[in-house]
Amino acid sequence: MDPNDLLKVRAEFDSVMRREALPDTSDARVERAGAVVRQIVPGSGGNMVLWSDLDEHTADAVIAEQVAYFTELAARGEVPSAEFEWKLYGHDRPADLGDRLRAAGFVAEPAETLLVGRVTDLATLSVEPPEGITLRVVTDEEGVDLMMEAHRHAFGADRPRIKDLMLNLLRDEPDTIEAVVAMAGDTPVSAARMEMRPGSPFAGLWGGGTVPEWRGHGIYRLLVAHRARVAADRGIRYLQVDATEDSRPILERLGFDVLGVTVPWVWEG
Template sequence: MTFETDVRDLYDAEERRGAVTDRPGAVVERAGAVVRQCAPDGGWNAVVWSDLREDTADAEIAAQVAYFAGAGVPRFEWKLYGHDRPADLGERLGAAGFVAEPAETLMVARTAEVGAEPPALPDGVRIEEVTDAAGVDLMMEAHRLAFDEDHPGLREQLLGRLEAAPQTLMALVALADGRPVSAARMEIRPGGSFAGLWGGGTAPAWRGKGIYRALVAHRAAEAARRGIPYLQVDASPDSRPILHRLGFHALTTTTPYIWTNPTTT
């Protein structure tokens, strides 16, 4: 066995088969051969794990479409990993009306190996932890600059987490002379082996200056303080080489397949 195989198996067991809800009001349940989250109040609806065979896959896909359509959700995601079976599951999802979004790479690092020597920040840049609505608004502005799009649903999700379960979230914003230029968060499952790094994005004019790496190191230090052994990222092609240099290993790919409810559009 290798690091990649061992840790991928642990990730599947804890974060997929043993998934827990990411927000108040959502439900995570095992339903036959899948684990799914349903959040009909506007949260993330998804199939996060499946154990399908060639002779059962199409019927299971249809059953999940019927379930989420019956719940009235506008869309749901089938989070497909590169090692999921059957091997043609992506094609079967496409035939059932799902649309694939760009693939990312599931990368994991040992927490102790990341962030030991955080890079120096540029002059005038500081990192602040977000604890209230004003800080979340700064994060949203940083995301808008980084990704050229708004994330209204994310704002409400972060506010809800900070209010209901602040121990499960670390949110950060990087400020340059008081203006937001980058933001990121870490999602924490108490007692779990993985801390998830999400949302890292930097305004174009501030890229290549070590801010992204500093945000990774800052979160790694907190994860180490909490005794969490691994960090996990769904890495874009842009961030993958940076994370590789920081000690992250590529375990598999992950592709969001999105089904949109025709009755709610």
Template structure:
């Protein structure tokens, strides 16, 4: 599959850091993302087989534990090899989170979606700490948990690399009811859509679709070819109706310090 191969080459194997002080390292048969503080740490790509997988998993656990990371993620895709890589990760102490569907849409088509907001809704572009804090309020209400690492990443990117992030709020008057962001890197064909959370009482009104359309228009202006989403079961049917296709399934495997 040509699109999936390009996704793997650019977004996984050839990825760039997602924050100003983060690094991407190729260590043998894996590509890992390493970040200080609350930044995201994890393995994005691997080229393993039955004979090398267990040793490589152990090497990455030793590396991140040696850095003092309280946790890191091994981002597994259902087409990764060996076929039992998930079982091997669990045996090494990783805990899987719910699976998400890897979906990709063509920007030239998505940019044609209507961007008229539902009645009572306006869009607010996020450029400062106040806007980021409003986004965090939305995410806490939509997803039921605080995400301090996302706040730190957003603030850092907006201050130091604003060309890599586009964040937006849907407002009902002075109340933030939905929030989303787009992450992109210069020269890459793919941009990622993240967040997309709406507080429960405002769901079902087309706000999620509006935020996808808004970011698709921006992606078109920036010359981006594809939009990529790790979709939950709730968002997958909406994205399919909007024109996104399925490339695979991804499962975050989380290793936590002290896991066994």
């Protein structure tokens, strides 16, 4: 995309996915509280500030308000802990918002690159599974367990919140999730999901980690192509990814463009 198109897509992303965000699951809620939009997820957590409209005069007070708010929710037992994430994008204001979050006690997780790709371009990708690999679409708890096994070996950690998210979506909103596992025989070696909100022009790609011995065989590309074709069938216009430095080069070769950089700042309570 040319630079002007990218700016328009970024503005649409900010509007649809942040300012007017829908809850991730049926038990979550999105609140618009003055200068911020935040999501509250009871049970497994995942609380987050999705968007803010701040300046150098208001930022510190609003940061303190959010800390107090989530601390109070935890004290009342509405969420398991006061921990929450402030999802900061490089074009958010004020320009020193990250420094202000750090000064307030937030801890930065590794930066990721926000990438976007046009579905009409990506859905034409012709990718054959590597020899010995088949794809299994996740539709039940057994499939979710295979996903978690692939993630555990790919990322080196269990992801209980992702498991809860998947089970909730498959039970309550199956049309909003497309998850797939790459299988080598009976062994899951990679897994990924796509989250789709009703009426949104954007779908988010998540996961995609591959176990070490199967990296470099094109499985990540295969999972992207599969989800792009599903998105095309649903009439979705864009795929969005918060990419690590491992996946960014692959996605750019597939036709994704950079919209910016995002850093998760976490208040640990």
